[in-house]
Amino acid sequence: MSKPHWRPARVSDFLGIVAIAAQIHPDLPERPKVFMEKMQLYPRGCGVLVANDAIAGYGLAHPWKQAEIPPLDGFLGRLPEDADCLYVHDVAVLPDFRGGVARAYVAMIEELARASGIATLALVSVYATRPLWERLGFRPVTPDAELRAKLTSYGESATYMLRDLAGPQRPVG
Numbered sequence: 200m201s202k203p204h205w206r207p208a209r210v211s212d213f214l215g216i217v218a219i220a221a222q223i224h225p226d227l228p229e230r231p232k233v234f235m236e237k238m239q240l241y242p243r244g245c246g247v248l249v250a251n252d253a254i255a256g257y258g259l260a261h262p263w264k265q266a267e268i269p270p271l272d273g274f275l276g277r278l279p280e281d282a283d284c285l286y287v288h289d290v291a292v293l294p295d296f297r298g299g300v301a302r303a304y305v306a307m308i309e310e311l312a313r314a315s316g317i318a319t320l321a322l323v324s325v326y327a328t329r330p331l332w333e334r335l336g337f338r339p340v341t342p343d344a345e346l347r348a349k350l351t352s353y354g355e356s357a358t359y360m361l362r363d364l365a366g367p368q369r370p371v372g
């Protein structure tokens with residue numbers, strides 16, 4: 200088995216991405232058009248994990264504003280001109296291909312952010328992934344009522360997290 204690696208997503212990867220999303224996120228479904236919009240608006244943030252010539256995972260990110268959280272299954276409309284973060288919408292990988300791949304995707308997004316003059320990464324952690332994101336340098340933001348309302352569509356476990364890229368290059372837990 201060849202080592203899984205990330206490459207930029209192409210339009211032809213779309214159905215593969217949607218299939219993995221349906222498998223990994225049955226409780227947080229999004230319409231295929233919502234994925235397509237992100238791929239069209241910001242292809243540079245979209246990657247697929249390739250293993251044995253097949254797609255084993257995907258990562259989607261786009262410029263956004265801190266403390267603004269796009270609702271799950273919602274359209275972005277357009278990207279903000281005054282973006283102050285790269286927002287990682289989702290990283291999802293088939294179970295057999297996990298291990299080091301979220302770190303590799305975040306490293307790519309970090310490089311993209313730096314190249315774009317953006318100094319912060321943002322995401323909403325779901326399920327029990329908060330310790331994983333902390334390991335990658337993200338810190339939870341204590342939500343006020345407004346932030347809590349914006350997190351609603353992501354379910355009970357949702358935590359808004361930020362990573363300041365001025366911090367350590369390779370955080371240790």
Ligand SMILES: CC(C)(COP(=O)(O)OP(=O)(O)OC[C@H]1O[C@@H](n2cnc3c(N)ncnc32)[C@H](O)[C@@H]1OP(=O)(O)O)[C@@H](O)C(=O)NCCC(=O)NCCS
Nearest residue numbers: 290291292297298299300301302323324325328330331334
């Ligand atoms: C999230 C997901 C992509 C992570 O992939 P992965 O390849 O297992 O992630 P990594 O191995 O790169 O993990 C990153 C770091 O977190 C660590 N980590 C993983 N799980 C952890 C946990 N429960 N507690 C603490 N650290 C954890 C890893 O050891 C790694 O640290 P290291 O590089 O210093 O060893 C994968 O689990 C997945 O697809 N999950 C389902 C979808 C999902 O929850 N997506 C996230 C939505 S917010």
